[in-house]
Amino acid sequence: MLKLAKCGFNSAHPEGITIDRPNGSGYYVFVLFKSRAQVRAAGREWAVSPDTWMIFRPDTPYRYYNLDRSFVNDWLHFGGEETESLLRELELPLDEPTPAVHSASLSRMVLELQRSVWLGGPLQERILDADLNSFLMKLGNLRRIRPASEHTERYFPQLSEIRSMLYSTPQQRYTIDELAAEIGLSRSYFQHVYREVFGCPVSLDMIHSRLELAKYLLENGSQSVGDVARRCGYENETHFMRQFKKFVGQTPSRYRKSAAEPRPLPIEQKEAGLLPGK
Known part of the structure; x- marks a missing residue:
């Protein structure tokens, strides 16, 4: 201890x-x-x-x-x-x-x-x-996870803060220009450095952060799909539905239905006798 x-x-x-x-x-x-x-x-x-x-x-x-x-x-x-x-x-x-x-x-x-x-x-x-x-x-x-490149290492703390901000406030509508201005970089160089450090475009992280919030709301709430879209920062419900289907593989409605279906217990729990008695 x-x-x-x-x-x-x-x-x-x-x-x-x-x-x-x-x-x-x-x-x-x-x-x-x-x-x-x-x-x-x-x-x-x-x-x-x-x-x-x-x-x-x-x-x-x-x-x-x-x-x-x-x-x-x-x-x-x-x-x-x-x-x-x-x-x-x-x-x-x-x-x-x-x-x-x-x-x-x-x-x-x-x-x-x-x-x-x-x-x-x-x-x-x-x-x-x-x-x-x-x-x-x-x-x-x-x-x-420190970046190996010297020219990106200097921006790592600030980029980490920005990435944390994207995932902690996915409902906010940030623009890439605004994010680049946070650390005093041009739009193109900011995108280049962000991708080199984290291995994905900043635009993809922005999408993933919104969709993670959307999945949580669909699993744990009863809001309409339109309300979920707005709470996740989408102005257009149709755009939200298309993007959700593209990245998650299901429509929001289907995802909610699947999340509500009972799931089988892992084998370990069955063997440990944790299933309720009949």
């Missing part, structure tokens, strides 16, 4: 800060730097930029301090018997700085961990164990 000793979200130090642990902290320490800092760890030294993270080993001597007047960071002190093997499995670098991908999402996860600490409760340890596992796995996953 992973254990969280303490954590801090958006810890602000208007007059700066110096952290000096010549014998290590006794815990694994994750730090997301939101301000410039000078860092020394295990005999090496770096000047790190905002949106950089590090994980220090429990026995690593380390020291860091602000390079600008104020300093802000997120941090976790954690440990547990499974920590070392999990970090090794995830191939997370230790005692060296790593540029953060999607730093806003990392920061939100630290905030959720802090809320779990404040909330307490009889299941707190298990919740924190699950949340820490999730945090570290997401950290490892983000490292693996």
